[in-house]
Amino acid sequence: MRRTVRNLADGREILYFDDHPDAPGRTAVDTRDLPRNETASQIRRDPLTGEWVALAAHRQTRTYKPPAGLCPLCPSAPGRPTEVPESSYDVVVFENRFPSFSQHATGPVEPGLVPVGPGLGRCEVVCFTDRHTTSFGELPPSRVRTIVDALADRTTSLGALPGVRQVFPFENRGDEIGVTLSHPHGQVYGYPFVTPRTALMLTTAEAYLAEHGRPVMGDVLEMERSAGTRVLFESEHWTAFVPAAARWPVEVHVVPHRQVPDLPALTEEERDDFAELYLRVLGRLDGLYDRQLPYIAAWHQAPVSTGRDLAWLHLEVFSVLRTADKLKYLAGSESGMAVWINDVTPEDLAARLRAAPARYGR
Incomplete structure (x- = not known):
């Protein structure tokens, strides 16, 4: 480059x-x-x-x-x-x-x-x-x-x-x-x-580490890889899965197997591996409804100078499209109280994504 x-x-x-x-x-x-x-x-x-x-x-x-x-x-x-x-x-x-x-x-x-x-x-x-x-x-x-x-x-x-x-x-x-x-x-x-979402995740990670002596994302990753029911793809350095408590009708997390605080901390091999795996994820997301899926892809990184030993870099990809032609609107519970109600079970979404055609041939 x-x-x-x-x-x-x-x-x-x-x-x-x-x-x-x-x-x-x-x-x-x-x-x-x-x-x-x-x-x-x-x-x-x-x-x-x-x-x-x-x-x-x-x-x-x-x-x-x-x-x-x-x-x-x-x-x-x-x-x-x-x-x-x-x-x-x-x-x-x-x-x-x-x-x-x-x-x-x-x-x-x-x-x-x-x-x-x-x-x-x-x-x-x-x-x-x-x-x-x-x-x-x-x-x-x-x-x-x-x-x-x-x-x-x-x-x-x-x-x-x-x-x-x-x-x-x-x-x-x-x-x-x-x-x-x-x-x-x-x-x-x-x-x-520091954004509210990141601050909450760091507080949660700190409490979990104090209680269990392990990073919470590490345990989540181990759980998902062992169960396999919500996993879409695994590679040498990354796993893509639908989280068990998904908020959105379509939601996938792409997580490195090694705890790193941010993108600059990734190795050459981890960056190469991500490129291949992420394209497979996007191919299935666009194959889900046989159309380009509207989505937000958000990188969760550690803040500049706090919580860097607690954070675990990951990419969250989510969509408001709950069927091929229906949107999820944030109603009173989500917008007013930040209590999410998902119409789609994560296990069903993961199964449909695994079965979806790879729209881009991957």
Whole structure:
């Protein structure tokens, strides 16, 4: 892989990650006339839950479902400059033009019943390919490996920025998820706080370790591999399974056999192995209803400086599609009380995924 760093017209950073060192040089210049990138995003702490909420009103003007010919994530073409100045690329990462968190965020720090502070952090867009009409599951393993390396690179870089306490890489896919740009892409968020989900998982892991002397994910992994009823695929370094207490009608966890805190800690062999296994998972997910499954793929990593001995890196892939043409809506119990009610048993889902055709031939 080759890494090249450039800048866009408004000063934002753009990074090219090429599959091969001998790829064309990345020298194209962004010719657009753009104002300097600034943001007034703010965070406020809810006194009733202790959770931080981000306010980013400038995101109301972000690009919303443009036609394919005006996609800002496609390569630039004569007379049609985009967010990517080059005429082609393998993997590209750039600072989000409409970020929830930014290193440019300014504003007062106000203590009190509802503490307030600037939304200091960073949000990046990760384009997986320059092909507009493909999907992650159709990429070759070599490209998935480049993406993993890029996400590991961004985890390290964002984690070193002032104010960033947690780095979260993820992919949203499908209209049903709320995706507003259909080009295959993901994002990386650098949060100025530890997210509620991660904080809860670390608290649970700490209590389990104190009681049993073992990491909870290690015991979950051993249980799933021994039972086998919810396992989809196993490889030398990873296991993909439907969790026993799945919240979503389609939910798969992809877990390394070795406890590591984050993507940068994976070995070369573990990264190669993940690329092969994850494509098998995506092939079955899209084969489940014989259509591209709308999903969110969320990497759970350790925070930058806390809980790193407790966390166990894993990827959670889930979908709101409960049948081929029916969505799961978050109703009162889920949205109001965070008590999940799943219409699909994990054992049945695992059996249907194992029996599903591999849509991409894997």
